[in-house]
Amino acid sequence: MEKDAVTVYCPNELCQAANPMTNRFCQQCSTPIPQRYLWGVGEGKNVGNAGEILGDRYYVVKQSILLDCKPGLLPQIPDLDNLQTLRPYLRLFPYRLHVPQVYGVLWLEENGQRREIILLEKPPLQLRDGDTEVRLHPSIDTAWGQASSMRQLHWLWQIAQLWQPLASEGVVSSLLDPLLLRTEGGILRILQLRADGEKPPRLAALGEFWRVHLLHKCQQAIANFVDGICQSLDNGEIHSGEQLVAVLDRGLQEIGRHQSVNVEIITQTDTGPQRQRNEDACYPPSGTRLRKPPQSKALAIVCDGIGGHEGGNVASNLAIETIQTQVQQLTDFRYDHIDPNLLLADLEATTGIANDKISQRNDSEQRSGRQRMGTTLVMALGIAHEMYITHVGDSRAYLITQHGCYQVTIDDDVASREVRLGYALYHDAVSQPASGSLVQALGMGSSNSLHPTAQRFIVDEDCVFLLCSDGLSDFDRVEQNWETEILPIINENKDIGTVISRLVEIANTQNGHDNVTVAIVRNQVNYAEPSEPISPQLISLAAATSNEYKQSNVTVNLNPTPNQRTQVLPDTVQIKSRKIPFYLLILPLFLLLAGAVYWVVSSSLGSQTPLNSQNNESPANNPSTTGKTIPTPLNSPSPEILPGYQVETRTELQANFLPVSSTNPPSSPYPVTLPQGTVLKVLDRKLEQDSPESSQQVYTLSMEICQIPPLPPVSKPPEITLPKLNVGSKVSIPSDKLVNKVSYSNSADLSNSPCSKLSSTTEGELIPKQPVTSDRQQGL
Template sequence: MSSSAPSMNRYLWASDPASAQISPGVRIQDRYQVIAPQIWLDTQPEVPPYVPQELPEETIPYLRLFPQRLHIPEVYGIAVLGEEPDNAEVILLENVPIDSEGNLYPAIIEQWHHTKAVRQVYWLWQILQLWTPLSELGVASSLLVPENIRVQGWRVWLLQLFSDSPEIDRTNSTYPEPSLTAFCDCWLEWIAGSHPSVLDRLEQIWQQIGDRRKTLDEISLELNQLLLEKAAELPLRLQVAGATDQGPMRSSNEDSCYPTESDFLLQTESPNDLLIPNFTLVCDGIGGHEGGEVASLMALQTLKLQVRALLVEIAQQTEIVPPNVICEQITAIIRVVNDLIAKQNDSQGREMRQRMGTTLVMGLQIPQKINKPDGTILENAHELFIASVGDSRIYWITADYCQQITIDDDVATREVRLGRSFYREALRRVDGGALTQALGTREAQILRPTVQRFILEEEGMLLLCSDGLSDKNTVEESWQEFAKPVLKNKISLEDAVQSWINLANEKNGHDNTSVVLTRCLLSPEPPVLFEPRKVEVEAESEAQTPTASYPLESEFTEASKALLYSEATQPEAGETVDVETVRRGGWLTVLVTLGVLVVFGLIGFGVWRSLIPQNTPPAQETQVNPND
């Protein structure tokens, strides 16, 4: 379920340039404290900001671009300056490149000459990917103002959006005419200062944009080749740990996740049960006991088989598989899972709100081989693909920041994407956190998984979790306490997983919790070895046990059910549902499920078994060193 922003300083960006003339220290509407030019602090974050009945036209691109929230700010509300009839409305933006102290993150042009080659290429890749969606909404000019483009580590982050409208006075070169030629000219100046190892190829690629010798898709493929080459030159080691917990107030666990300690033990006891390298997954089941838990298990088992086949298929390719092709393949796999669960619902006579389903977040690091122009073959291109359906989440965490890199599939998100509401206003709806899609509740043709590609070029941790942890902004408010010790080699990954589960049980004990952590290291040295020790978990007394009035078997909200199940599945008037069929579950259901899974995964699993040596023991850590 969605939740509001964390209870920390809420710094906003006043997008009207005229607001830069307001002196620091001035308080606007007895609420917003001016900290610096165009940087305001909301001193009453608990009070909803003002939202006009008719949304200003300038805010629509922000709303439509909500899926790009890693790179694009969000509209917070409107501030009114002055008195009628001379008052002016100022659009206030949140999710802006401002740190926790109220300082702007550096502009890309300030950092360009001080960063490594792979990051320079990665920044340009992100900018190029933003050109088309921004152009379609008439705000591509935002990419032609280098001071408007800020960076937070790997991430390109726009300060605000500038309209391409011809009414804008373009005599000032700050707002050049948006065109591919202007785009090329703008960035060629900065590319000239690139790292020597990428300078010539970057200039060649970028000049092709200006003279239109190639399409943007062709140019993207060339830039992608260079990006993967530079990333693959770095060593990469991955460490993973995961666990799922029933929670203190639930009678069963509807979550499933991968891998867990039992998966590592299983591969030790049975060499044929090899772990899938670089694959992590969290599923949060919907539908109650013998419904949600079966759906999440089905999703996990099917995805394992399908991912194995995908990895084999990609490993057989002699050329780089473009990121959009892999995203399409992952989407197709998720739809297969959806249909499998939906058919299980049909076979058991589950209708409408009795249909089981599950959310999903997965991470898959695909080690594509890279053939460099000089004939060198690099073993791992550092590509990380993530996919999500529902409201389980993925975060990327470093020693300096925590970034939510998935978007919840809920009513609040839908209202923003359709241009109907500001996000904070949408969250106030009674059904704001109700899910709009999950696996298995409806047919696959209307399922829209979100699949993204990232490059691992900095050290950090990938956190996958169910909303048992992410509710009430638990991750945003606790990441420094729980993640930094791991990144500084003070505690093990397993201890961090258990600590986060303990915290979730304390703060959000009404739900199951699943946590899977992957630590990404870019150093060739072996990892620090931790002395094996048990995690001591003190039992709380009854007085310390949360007393919130949550039912043991918390059903999904009525709003969520109404959204998740299509009207086509509603029973006709007078039609009844076989209660015994609906209740049928437990191990019998699981066994039937696994039988169906074998049919879906037989081909992929057979190929995998024939290609992977059976005597090769997998390791909990995967190390790829290009110097080997």
Template sequence: MANSAGTLQCPNHSCQEPNHQSDKFCYRCGTPLIKRYLWAMGSGIDPYKLGDAIADRYLLVGERILLDTTPAVSPDTPEEVPPEFLPYLKLSPHRLHIPQVYGRLKVTEKRRNSEIWLLEDVPIRGSEAGEDEGKLFSELTSIWQNTSAVRQLNWLWQWANLWQPLLDQGVASSLMETSFLRVEGSLLRLLELKIDRKTPPTLQQLGQLWLTLIDGTSPEIKRYFQEICTQLTQKQITTSDQLVTILDRGLSDCARSQKRTYKIVTATDSGPSRDHNEDACYPPSGELIISETDTNTLAIVCDGIGGHPGGEIASPLAINTLYQRLETLSESLEKWHPESINIELEEATCAANDAISDQNDRENRSDRQRMGTTLVMAKTFSHEMYITHVGDSRVYWVTKQGCHQVTQDDDLASREVRLGYSLYRNALQHRASGSLVQALGISSSATLHPTVQRFVIDESCIFLLCSDGLSDYDRVDQYWQKEIIPILEGGTDLPTAAARLIDIANTQNGHDNATVALVYCEVTPYPESGQTELSPPQLELIPPILANPAKTAISKMPQIATERNNNRPWWLLFVMVLFFGLGGVIAAIRFGGIDLVARLIGRGDLASINTSPDNVSDPEITRSQPESIPETSPSAPEITPTSVSGLDVPKLIELKELIKSHSKDISLVKEPGKLLKVGLVPRGSILQVIGSKKHQEQEWALLRVCSIGNENVEVERPIPREKLVKKGDVGWVKAADVLVEPNFQSTTEQISECSGK
């Protein structure tokens, strides 16, 4: 929606020439022009009319829709963030679906002392939309009818996946406002967030809302969806995890109606200012892979850290390790199951981390001498794309509707946002904003938190993996439409596009090595084959506590009854639990620091390493912490804790600390002797010992999480909330490493909480 009343400033900081809004490129330097549309919140926007220019910068182009005409200039980003906007910050890892706070606009004209808060990444059509540019994407309910079955299930699946994160932040009501739910192709996006004013919505209410969609549901899934709604309204489905599992099964069956062809190409270059290349990629640079199965659909980009000869060793070492672990993943897993795939990807990442870390130890590298690497990896399986990420290399998801960054950098600026300390564009102003908080190889896998995301692929799209040699200075945002969309339209091929992106990195940035991987997922429907209607789902009535914690186990929540393991003696443990009752303990844990890997943007060497992420050398980044509350009063008698070894099952304990771990964290792991974590346990959590066994002559205790502690762990430590344990999680801990309070006495309330009564 061009408007002749204003101009659009060139985003190139060395140019910033004003251009006409209908132009696509700066007339002076040729840089693609960015049209950043924003959503205005607050009554301060009410007096303005279409076409008004606000504060000589923002042009009102639609109802509450503003165009930033000077995108190269930082917006007003106050230090103090109002409480109602904190959920946006803490939900920043979900920015693919949830808008983020761009800044504040203070206006004195037409309405005195009014404020307008601006959201970016809002479901507003960009310049690729033609006449619809600057307009909101359609509401889900308005286009639900006559949409394919797999697309409808995909939207529901995303809806269900957002439920628990939004519920945790007190904004689940947003998912009950149909006017907030917008769809951009296959992607479900929220217009804004709504605070849960009284009691939060329930899954039963969600089921009632979903019932209104039944009439327009595709015939292939109508009975299936009807049964899901019934189970929700009758409270048979009690958790969002359970709901996601049911939708996963339906998607897996329904997606067989589509054919998927994958094409992968990579390219890497040392760049004009470096004499060696510390980046690495798989497949090898310039090699094109085409596959109609997901057997060889693996793409990896690593950006080495540590300088010559560190980073150029670490990045290929990571890729070799990952390739060896994942080469036969598709064949080794008997069938598709998200939990098993997630575990395999996390364990492969930990193996790559340890391979580099072990070599650092063998070569006696310490502090800044330790080599490491970032990682972004794409692996397809069945109808899904799995993205694994550590560091500040990025993955972008490009469709004909738009381009979205799907990874969140593991740097200090993103950490500030995730903890609710600062708006992102304000955090970027700090000198150390680009310093990394984690990378592969710097320390043990016990402190590594790789992120694994999965996406349902039901339309042709491209995933761009790249090092910061390309992504710095918003180059992908500027050039995706010109360089990547032609692939989807058949106007260019992958090798040509990859070469062009490397050229852009070298000419427009040029300060670092540059590496890209393009993964083209081409989706076409199979010829009409009379697809059968999905059978209604049935719930398997097995308590969550009995979920097998092994790495090949099914999801932790109750499952749909299709494959009961008759060899699992679940009934015996169930009877024992009913007989003895459930109980819990308060875990008094102070989180320790993970190793901090700091690397400034544009540099390939380590800037600093610190054992506490809140003890950052840059005073502008460090935030003052609230005073800690003593865990016991000064007059309380000292109690000598004892080991958890030899405790009976079931047993109620109060965890105090680990005595043999290098970290102060108490982490539950999926298997004894494995580094892959179920999650970190915040202090104040209620736990129960439900089992024990020996592994390599050491006793391990199986614990169940009954409730989560109320300490604000996000203030203490930069760990995303999704890395913490959840109620119902089950995991192992080495018994000899844990100290417990010998005089701990459980209360009736704790027992009730643990039994779910």
């Protein structure tokens, strides 16, 4: 079939008109038509012959490149009980800038046998308006020789960043095949994942791969440096992905001295046509244009106050004020004196400070439940050749380059959570009711339950970072308009003030359901190839210091947080001997033995001493307590609350929801609030840490809800979807959080207690997905 004869149907369900494949908008209703090219993965080299239509839907462009001719329909999804082969793609969802995602599957009948084709979306393809030829971007070994020293190190840095995540999913072999590693400008893309064999490759294999395929075409400035890295990988001096990243960071820092980045920032916010007030906020203030240089700091922030929550505008402005002040303290030092990994940690801690200030404001105004104010957050911080992106909620950051538009943040909503956990494909997840409901935002609870995301990007080409609230990003408006509205900033030097006004107009006319806030961060790169090679000695220096605590002569005061981690590095770092003193080998063994003795003694005493020993009269001698155990108020920092005991909350209590059939805290806990009067049974406890202040042991208690009081009716549905608490739901709480908030007793002595009546553990369940009147409901 000729390309001119290929028909693509309008995604508008009220139209569905046939259009030529070259149309960007429906010729009948003007709805944007996505050009959804896919990469098919199945047995054999190709999934079909060029010109074929597979499954009455997918046009075979060439080899394994397909075009979805019915983009308005959901793709077929695999049996959810048979997601094992797809799970690495799903669990690597946070790395989708580099790792392709599963769009759906296609089943073909051939010779009486059923053949499955996995469809990967957004493959590394070259496609431009007016160009009907679609081709893969070049492989890394093909593009390597034409790249600058900065870009070559950037590609290696991205491989190093991906090593551990891919190794944990058993697909690290994907990084050892040049045909699977594709380059889109400075961004490294993986064409498809390859499963590891019985013996997964070790990190040393990466050094061999680089030596064979890349080393001979390295730029002169870094050839000796890369050769030294390969040798260090071979002999085990570099033995972890984290250590390799640290070494490459040193090289990038040296090469980065030959590059300057001019940053220009502008923001704009608007109430929108359907809202009475604007709950969004931004930094710099709306309409302000900032340039670095001459400004010393390149910071942009967008916050979206949670719609429907009273005080959303207060929360968003409070977050802006707090974060702007804290970031100023973090960036008052030279770039080469700040450890980037610790800066990432401090950006997360700064987000926690803003969260706690909003939460404290909620508490002081006695706001609870759905009356609590909150906000999303996305911010960009440019330092030297790096851009740091931090976010919470569903306000987004996009990276726009000559080659494409990439969403670099993952929404903190129900749909994304389902994909990350490996439960669903993304397009299926977002089609479900309440899929766009948030699972976290600033101000809704303690920062202990908050999980902000901070990441950094190497800037080696002219590019734009776009930050926006969902007033613009909903319904794929950025993806639909980036080539016509944002790309001209790079290609035609279009004024960013004109562009941002146009984006706000698009948000108001094509969406219009919410406030809109946009920040444009333009990066212009000037680079000159170094005339002198960088020293290979940086390898041993970086490898040695990456595992050491970096002592600082200057500290950054981030009061009130006690978790400040950014360190200002001295000009020179002395490499310490790796010999471990003998007493350091004996000391851990002694402490382990002492801890075991203490545990045996304390357990023995705990089993002999009743928890209600404060009462001088025994139940046998006191008729009023015969057959009962008096619940004891918890006012000790670390009491002996053992499995089987019953706990009753005396006030509202924060806890973490445990997934179905689990007694261990999840890696990404779901915060929940237990109302006053909730009765729980202790299932298990796990020693977490020792408190140096009180020398008390802190346990994480896994508990099952035996009784929960009814919640008062609400006038409107929640905008943040959290797990629903029922009898049988499981939660975890640190023991030190129970002080003065619960009473406890041995449920074995309570014949009529709710816990004794619970004959078997009922599986907790997430709140059923149902339609909500929320502005955060996503559309396809």
